[in-house]
Amino acid sequence: MTVSKEQHPASKLVYRRQNAWDCLGEKEMAGLMAFAGDYKKFLNAAKTEREVIYEALRLLKSIGFRQLDGTVKLKPGDRIYTVNRNKALIAAVIGKEPLEYGLNIIGAHVDSPRLDLKPLPIFEDENMVFFKTHYYGGIKKYQWLAVPLALHGIIVKANGDSVQVSIGERPGDPVFTIPDLLPHLAKDQMEKKMADAVPGENLNILVGGIPLLGSELKERFKLAILEHLNREYAVVEEDLISAELELVPAWPAVDIGLDRSFVGGYGQDDRVCVYTALRALADISGPERPALVLLADKEEIGSSGNTGMEAVFFANTVREITARCVSNYSELTVRRVLANSRALSADVNVGLDPNYGDVTEKTNTARLGAGVVLTKYTGSKGKNASNDAHAEVVAQVRRFFNDAGVIWQTGELGKVDQGGGGTIAHLLADHGMDVLDCGVALLGMHSPFEVASKVDIFMAYKGYKAFFLR
Numbered sequence: 001m002t003v004s005k006e007q008h009p010a011s012k013l014v015y016r017r018q019n020a021w022d023c024l025g026e027k028e029m030a031g032l033m034a035f036a037g038d039y040k041k042f043l044n045a046a047k048t049e050r051e052v053i054y055e056a057l058r059l060l061k062s063i064g065f066r067q068l069d070g071t072v073k074l075k076p077g078d079r080i081y082t083v084n085r086n087k088a089l090i091a092a093v094i095g096k097e098p099l100e101y102g103l104n105i106i107g108a109h110v111d112s113p114r115l116d117l118k119p120l121p122i123f124e125d126e127n128m129v130f131f132k133t134h135y136y137g138g139i140k141k142y143q144w145l146a147v148p149l150a151l152h153g154i155i156v157k158a159n160g161d162s163v164q165v166s167i168g169e170r171p172g173d174p175v176f177t178i179p180d181l182l183p184h185l186a187k188d189q190m191e192k193k194m195a196d197a198v199p200g201e202n203l204n205i206l207v208g209g210i211p212l213l214g215s216e217l218k219e220r221f222k223l224a225i226l227e228h229l230n231r232e233y234a235v236v237e238e239d240l241i242s243a244e245l246e247l248v249p250a251w252p253a254v255d256i257g258l259d260r261s262f263v264g265g266y267g268q269d270d271r272v273c274v275y276t277a278l279r280a281l282a283d284i285s286g287p288e289r290p291a292l293v294l295l296a297d298k299e300e301i302g303s304s305g306n307t308g309m310e311a312v313f314f315a316n317t318v319r320e321i322t323a324r325c326v327s328n329y330s331e332l333t334v335r336r337v338l339a340n341s342r343a344l345s346a347d348v349n350v351g352l353d354p355n356y357g358d359v360t361e362k363t364n365t366a367r368l369g370a371g372v373v374l375t376k377y378t379g380s381k382g383k384n385a386s387n388d389a390h391a392e393v394v395a396q397v398r399r400f401f402n403d404a405g406v407i408w409q410t411g412e413l414g415k416v417d418q419g420g421g422g423t424i425a426h427l428l429a430d431h432g433m434d435v436l437d438c439g440v441a442l443l444g445m446h447s448p449f450e451v452a453s454k455v456d457i458f459m460a461y462k463g464y465k466a467f468f469l470r
């Protein structure tokens, strides 16, 4: 008689990617659905990097986090935050262990691909008014045509006064769009490569079509829009030069599927990691090691600028925290704190999409529903510019997650020669600390409507919490 595959002792030797849904109790299932509901609300309120920081602050303040600036000394259990130009944030819970032993850090990014208005965006053509845009981050341009877009952002006047703008989110609000070419006349366009089919300079947003009535003035359609902006926001065209106005999808985050297993929405890269990391930090008390959440801006354009991960904000904040925790502050102490820290670079990875199975290598690609993803290395074509976490680091996080019942899986961003991507992992590692990429698998990453599994979102939260408590 042959022994079935399941019964043979050798079957225990095989790694099997678990399905996280199989591993939930009834109580956890209810908790998970409620968590996903809160997450959708967060996505809807936080569609730009500034709005993410604002929502993060709201959450942190509501549970007793205090501004770091206002403190002199910090003791175990203290909860603090600091914000950099409304676009980057660090929040921490001080631990029981001396700071020199290192911090437990989770770093995510708050920016997402979008269409930014150009400094002088307004032009009129054929009795219509458009805004010119310059896209931000890696987008497939055709995905932004023929969809409703909302306009979010800030206009700063020369005197320093600022005006908040949010159009297209409330019921009854107008939205904006980039009309697509009708298929009847798209013969030439359809023969182009997808990358060339929509030139970046054609991503012009339709914003108006009623002229300044009773006037013979030149550009009276544009003038009517300027009059509208002046009436609503008290701004003139020059003010738009010092504005950050971003077009994002106007739709809300929603459940996907008959069984509501997925969340669909804009900006889940990387707000899924932002939200789960913040909630993990909010829900821990009395950690042994200090726990720190770092929210960086500009990851999608190379982490540059003073709110990006390449800037000194992170290291300077660790200096500020160290100065308030140790009696013998020195630059060497700070360097020890940083080098002895461990970090999860919390960013999304690709989930295997059976419709595009040939760009990923099946064995090593994450699956939706199989838990939070540990990504040893990112990069492209030979792990270029990747952090490539040490085996010891991957083993440690595996252990943390296994001990806490976190369902996790391994992931890789695409076939070896297919392409790739990066995260902030290597920039954290520059400080000497051990870093591992760890986040949620998505379908349709960088599209206006990304898809994540609710159980993976929950496992990211559970995993980040487990990490903080070690």
Ligand SMILES: [Zn+2]
Pocket (backbone or CB within 6 Å): 109, 269, 270, 299, 347, 348
């Ligand atoms: Zn990302």
